[in-house]
Amino acid sequence: xxxxxxxxxxxxxxxxxxxxxxxxxxxxxxxxxxxxxxxxxxxxxxxxxxxxxxxxxxxxxxxxxxxxxxxxxxxxxxxxxxxxxxxxxxxxxxxxxxxxxxxxxxxxxxxxxxxxxxxxxxxxxxxxxxxxxxxxxxxxxxxxxxxxxxxxxxxxxxxxxxxxxxxxxxxxxxxxxxxxxxxxxxxxxxxxxxxxxxxxxxxxxxxxxxxxxxxxxxxxxxxxxxxxxxxxxxxxxxxxxxxxxxx
Numbered sequence: 001x002x003x004x005x006x007x008x009x010x011x012x013x014x015x016x017x018x019x020x021x022x023x024x025x026x027x028x029x030x031x032x033x034x035x036x037x038x039x040x041x042x043x044x045x046x047x048x049x050x051x052x053x054x055x056x057x058x059x060x061x062x063x064x065x066x067x068x069x070x071x072x073x074x075x076x077x078x079x080x081x082x083x084x085x086x087x088x089x090x091x092x093x094x095x096x097x098x099x100x101x102x103x104x105x106x107x108x109x110x111x112x113x114x115x116x117x118x119x120x121x122x123x124x125x126x127x128x129x130x131x132x133x134x135x136x137x138x139x140x141x142x143x144x145x146x147x148x149x150x151x152x153x154x155x156x157x158x159x160x161x162x163x164x165x166x167x168x169x170x171x172x173x174x175x176x177x178x179x180x181x182x183x184x185x186x187x188x189x190x191x192x193x194x195x196x197x198x199x200x201x202x203x204x205x206x207x208x209x210x211x212x213x214x215x216x217x218x219x220x221x222x223x224x225x226x227x228x229x230x231x232x233x234x235x236x237x238x239x240x241x242x243x244x245x246x247x
Contacts, residue, residue, distance in 0.1 A: 038122025071184035129163030
């Protein structure tokens with residue numbers, strides 16, 4: 001099979017479309033959830049106090065853990081025989097909660113590990129953005145009696161958008177190429193529930209020795225990341241120009 005036939009076969013290959021869907025869903029969920037959690041944590045820690053600085057440093061600890069190691073730790077904690085998380089689920093009334101071994105809960109299991117590891121990354125970028133915002137608009141809004149929630153939607157969030165886009169782009173490009181967490185926990189299973197691009201390419205290369213398909217998958221993944229990064233960069237430049245009053 002020549003190199004072009006792999007791409008043609010993808011059009012009618014349900015496994016490829018499943019991989020594409022799983023990869024995009026996984027990337028979308030991780031970015032949205034980590035962005036919301038990271039923004040909430042950054043808003044709570046925006047004031048420069050010793051306590052907030054200490055808490056922000058402690059919250060960075062999961063980011064210093066290798067993702068594959070974090071996945072293995074989580075696998076031990078969800079072991080049905082001695083895992084502490086499985087014990088808590090039993091206390092809550094969920095008997096025999098199967099975590100990553102059940103197609104209905106495998107995505108949730110992997111998302112929990114990804115969120116635990118990478119939410120601090122989003123938090124620290126957004127916290128830096130919040131602390132760099134000028135104070136004059138907020139002081140003027142406070143003098144005019146504008147409520148805090150309106151200040152957030154009308155002042156904070158629009159000014160913070162370049163930082164939001166930057167953090168989202170970094171996490172999107174990383175999560176759509178996710179391998180270590182998913183492979184360490186489920187190896188893309190059960191079945192093909194979590195068969196993302198990197199895992200399928202790895203299995204095709206090392207287990208099936210289908211080098212052509214593995215290479216084609218990675219080239220398509222590169223094309224997707226290229227398109228997404230260009231879209232984000234264009235929007236980031238537009239927001240920067242708007243902030244400077246150039247458009």
